[in-house]
Amino acid sequence: MNxxxxxxxEKILERWAEYIRELFKDDRKDHNIMKNNFAGPPIMKEEVEADINKxxxxxxxxxxxxxxxxxxxxxxxxxxxVTHLLNEIYDTGQIPTNLSKxxxxxxxxxxxxxxCELH
Known part of the structure; x- marks a missing residue:
């Protein structure tokens, strides 16, 4: 600030909210919807398992x-x-709100x- x-x-919380908004600024109109302009194979259970193991x-x-x-x-x-959820997101382009929090x-x-910068 100054x-x-x-x-x-309350002002501390407002300042933190302002700092986080600026830090993760996202100018996209609707950032919870992905454009699905492609068709690809579904996400495989083995891929999810390998990533979870990492x-x-x-x-x-x-x-x-x-x-x-x-x-x-x-x-x-x-x-x-988890595989079913990821494929649902992949197919619909809809990211559940609670996954973007x-x-x-x-x-x-x-x-x-x-x-804020020193935290």
Whole structure:
């Protein structure tokens, strides 16, 4: 901003929202709809399984609370469900709203950080 330290909680949240919007600025008109101008083979279960196996374990979950460990524990059933979801997105071009949400946790890079950029 202009160097002033914000102490009001609502204003802090507004500033973070502004910072994140600018950081991830997206000028597309409708960013949740993909243009499907091509026909290709469906996503295969083996591809999904290989990619899930490459993912790091022990990471925090997103808004859906689904971890890599949970998908792995569901074995063939879980891989099948994820494959079905990905093919549905691929075929329709519609990305579910809750898959386009993110949660940000501001962790300071240095003690006493007061600017968004230093988190």
């Amino acid at each position: 160097g002033e330290i914000i102490i009001d909680k 993912m790091k374990h022990g990471k925090a979950t997103g808004p859906d609370n689904i971890s890599v460990e949970l998908i792995n524990a569901l074995e063939d059933f879980g891989i099948g469900k 993110s949660i940000f946790i501001a962790l300071p890079k240095k003690p006493g950080a007061t600017e």
